[in-house]
Amino acid sequence: MIPSVLRRSALPLSLLALLTLSAACRRQVVETRPTIPLVREILADKSGPRMQMLRDLQPKPASDITLIGSDFACERLAEQFYFRDLKDNVDARFEEDGLPDFSGETFACIEDSLDYRTFVAAGQTEELRRQTVMRVLAALDTVVHISPYDLEGLATKASSKMIVLADPFLAEYGGFDVDTLLQSTGCGIPVIRPIELMIDRAFEEGGRWDLSVGIICDPRFADSRIYERIFARKAAERGAKGASCVVMGVAERDSVLHHFLSDYLEAGNTKPLDAILIDDLAVRPDSLKNELADIVSVMNESSMTFGRLISRNFVFLDTFDSVADCCYALLRENNLFTHNIAKPQVSVYRPVRKPESGDGSIILIPGSYVQN
Numbered sequence: 001m002i003p004s005v006l007r008r009s010a011l012p013l014s015l016l017a018l019l020t021l022s023a024a025c026r027r028q029v030v031e032t033r034p035t036i037p038l039v040r041e042i043l044a045d046k047s048g049p050r051m052q053m054l055r056d057l058q059p060k061p062a063s064d065i066t067l068i069g070s071d072f073a074c075e076r077l078a079e080q081f082y083f084r085d086l087k088d089n090v091d092a093r094f095e096e097d098g099l100p101d102f103s104g105e106t107f108a109c110i111e112d113s114l115d116y117r118t119f120v121a122a123g124q125t126e127e128l129r130r131q132t133v134m135r136v137l138a139a140l141d142t143v144v145h146i147s148p149y150d151l152e153g154l155a156t157k158a159s160s161k162m163i164v165l166a167d168p169f170l171a172e173y174g175g176f177d178v179d180t181l182l183q184s185t186g187c188g189i190p191v192i193r194p195i196e197l198m199i200d201r202a203f204e205e206g207g208r209w210d211l212s213v214g215i216i217c218d219p220r221f222a223d224s225r226i227y228e229r230i231f232a233r234k235a236a237e238r239g240a241k242g243a244s245c246v247v248m249g250v251a252e253r254d255s256v257l258h259h260f261l262s263d264y265l266e267a268g269n270t271k272p273l274d275a276i277l278i279d280d281l282a283v284r285p286d287s288l289k290n291e292l293a294d295i296v297s298v299m300n301e302s303s304m305t306f307g308r309l310i311s312r313n314f315v316f317l318d319t320f321d322s323v324a325d326c327c328y329a330l331l332r333e334n335n336l337f338t339h340n341i342a343k344p345q346v347s348v349y350r351p352v353r354k355p356e357s358g359d360g361s362i363i364l365i366p367g368s369y370v371q372n
Contacts, residue, residue, distance in 0.1 A: 035180045036129050043184055053141060054185035059161035061336050064108040064347070065327060066139040069166030074109035076281040077166055078346045080320045081107055087328070101328060104340030108157065108347045110135055111367065116169035117224055125173055127360075132165070132174020133181060135351060138364050139163050140189060145363045148352045153363070157347065161336050162190045164323055168226045168279070171195065192326055195227065195279055198317040199234045202275040203243075205315055210242030211235075212311070214276040216260055216283060219249030227279070244271070249280070256283055257291040261306045272311040278318035285318040292316070 042050045065081075067074045084101045087094055119128035139160045143153035165171040165178075171193035178191055195215075202213055215227045227247045235243040246269055250259045260276070278285055292314075295306045331337050348367025353360065 033176070035177050036126055036133065038130050038133055039177050039181045039184075042181060050137060051185060053137075054182065054187045056186040056188075057140065057159070058188045059190070059334065059336050060159070061161070061338050062158060063161035064106045064158045065102075066108045066110060066160040066163045067166050068110045068135050068139060068163060069112065069170060070115075071109075071111040071113060073166040073281060074111045074348075077164070077320060077323065078107045078109055080281075081105075081324065081327075082344045082346065084324055099341070100344055101324070102344045104338035104342050104344070105331075106158065106345040106347060108139070108160065108349065109367070110139060110349050110351060110364065112351060116167055117221075117226075120169065120173070120224075120226075128169065129174045129177050130360075131362075132170045133177050134362050135170070136163060136174075136178050136181075136191070138349075138351060138362060140187075141364075143364075144349065145365050147369055148363075148365055149355055150363075150365075151355055155366070157349070157364075160189055162192065162327060162330055164192045164194065164327075166194065166323075168195050168221065168230065169224075172226060172230050190330055192323060194319045194323050195230055195277070196234060197322040197326055198277040198279070198319070199231055201317055201322065202277065202315070203234070203238055203240065206274045206313065208243075208274060209238075209240045210244075211240060212271045212274050213243070213245040214260065214264065214273050215245055215247045215279060216256065216276060217247060217249050217279045218282070219251045222247060222249030250283075253282065255291065257288045257295065258302075258306070261295070261309055264309065265305070270309075272309055273314060274311045275315045275317060278316065281319060283318075285316055285321070288316060 042048065042054070045051055067077050081102050082100065085096045085099065087101050088096075114131075116128060116131075119125060119131070140163075142156050142159055144155035144157050145153050146155050165175065175191070175193055181187075182189060182191065199213070203211055213231065215231070217227060221227070228245060231243075231245040235241070246264060246267070248260055248263055250256050250263075252259050257276075264273075276288070278288065292310070294300055295302050296310055297303055298307075349364040350367055350369070351362040352365055354363045
């Protein structure tokens with residue numbers, strides 16, 4: 001766990017691969033479809049405070065890396081960022097140097113106890129899009145309210161130099177509106193969508209129009225169809241009509257890959273998998289890699305059943321490594337590291353309804369706030 005004192009209230013890639021990864025982290029080209037009324041309202045009010053905040057806003061080294069999503073996803077990502085040490089902090093070689101790769105950085109977690117699936121289940125997808133935009137606006141603002149009853153906003157925080165939408169529902173339903181707003185105002189803050197990073201990389205590394213992908217997700221999301229929706233959209237963007245994905249949530253934490261492949265076979269699937277994407281932060285990728293080595297070994301009987309489900313150029317991709325590689329590439333390419341020799345810091349905020357607001361607007365309060 002992250003040491004409590006640091007919770008403030010308020011592989012090696014070639015140059016070509018690094019450039020590809022960095023490009024994948026950048027905002028998508030905005031599609032020509034209607035955005036939500038909130039975005040249109042902000043864009044129409046040329047002199048309004050939100051327009052003034054966003055107009056030509058560019059990332060600055062002193063700003064935060066902001067994670068937006070559930071409390072579990074934000075805290076697990078922040079914990080892994082805190083301890084990550086894969087590279088030399090001077091020249092970026094893949095060599096541990098005793099300093100965290102994100103030394104000196106602050107990770108601001110905008111954490112929700114909300115289950116975003118409920119918006120979709122209730123047919124309130126426009127409201128989910130609106131909630132996503134409001135959380136991004138809060139990430140870019142510097143105002144913090146010390147309690148849910150603070151009307152003025154008596155505390156402050158840093159703005160964001162990049163934002164991670166750490167929930168597939170926020171990313172899929174609100175990502176377009178966020179992109180539209182930021183591109184239309186000249187705001188250059190990158191917004192990262194983890195599952196799309198992995199899907200893009202799977203296509204780039206697989207180089208196949210009929211890519212076959214497995215996705216291991218949190219069991220709560222297994223039947224939501226959100227991953228199938230995202231994958232189908234990304235495949236359509238590439239004209240990959242033969243591409244397919246199978247999504248499963250594995251409740252057992254031992255032999256995860258064996259369970260996944262067993263369920264894959266039982267469901268009648270026989271197509272070899274080109275990649276497995278791990279979007280479950282409770283799953284340890286290294287344990288799956290160890291399982292894979294056993295599965296494909298001709299010394300084991302499992303190679304006769306499960307081994308044939310693994311393609312020759314098979315790859316594992318997981319959420320944290322994909323996001324961390326993306327953030328690191330953006331920071332290094334754009335000279336956005338703080339260059340402070342200090343352990344990473346973590347700030348936690350919670351979005352709550354704005355006092356005396358009838359439109360569902362939100363404010364941020366410190367994660368340490370306790371109701372008296």
